[in-house]
Amino acid sequence: MTKNNQPTLLVTGASGHLGRRVVELLLEAEAGTIIATTRTPDKLADFSARGVIVRHADFNQPDSLAKAFAGVDRLLLISTDALGESGLRLKQHKTAVKAAEAAGVSHVIYTSAINPGPGSAIPDHYETEEALAASQLNWTVLRNNLYADLLLVSLGQAVQIGQLFSAAGDGKIAYISREDCAQAAAAALLSSLNGHRTLNITGPEALSQTDLANIAAQIAGKPVTYVPLELDVLIQNMVAAGLPQPAAELYASIDSATARGQFETVSSDFEKLTGSKPTAVAEFLAANQEALLPEASRQ
DSSP, rough: OTTTTOOOEEEESSSSSSHHHHHHHHHHTTTTEEEEEEGGGGGHHHHHHOOOOEOOOOTTHHHHHHHHTTTTTEEEEOOSOOTSSSTTHHHHHHHHHHHHHHHHEEEEEEEESSSTTTTTSTHHHHHHHHHHHHHSSSEEEEEOOGGGGGHHHHHHHHHHTTTEEETTOOOOOOEEEEHHHHHHHHHHHHHHOOSEEEEEEEEEOOEEHHHOOOOOOOHSOOOEEEOOHHHHHHHHHHHHOOOOOOHHHHHHHHHHHTTTTTOOOOOOOOHHHHHHOOOOOHHHHHHHHHHSSGGGOOO
């Protein structure tokens, strides 16, 4: 604890979009001692100037984590970006969990995914949760649903051509904005709760691809139609567009999981944690319509 009895808080991956926003929220809350870790400390010079302690941390270098996590009370472990690299992300997460335990961190908050499991689209979240459960740490698992921010790309393309292609079938997703995920992570760090808890961080409603096409059409003022595709056709289309086969299969696995209902969970946990309601997709898209609409269509 710091002299003013506020816990020392640490955010990993603080040079990324989510981590950077969480640090900003902690500064706004005057949280006390804040530590931000990254592989590239120079990118956080602005935080250093505002009193944040910036430390180098590389999840592929366990010794760097021992130094980075020293003296920390509550730690936000943001899942790394090592997607598509067989086993690497899970190894990184397990290394971080061990380092936090060895450093005497009292509580770890981990950004997981909704409904993780051996059959999920991204199973390393489930195994990271198991590593936390097997440790001596207190922990909070934030099972974040898919980012609404991702829709700005897919629906932006759909608005331009009037068609939304997906292999998600009639599956639904309770999208949550990255901003809301940052708000949830900051609230969990600032909380005094300990023990073990798992929270589902979702938007207020689950939407199908047809729902999304209708929302996009309303915002754009032009028809947008959902065109369902078979999974193999979607993969072939992405490869034909220049995406490497492994990446195309990874992205397509999200559609497959959606069709199976992995992302349809709607929870009130966000509101209980933060005291605020999550942003609805229609509201989010309307607020970001400049990114959604072609320049010629903007008023």
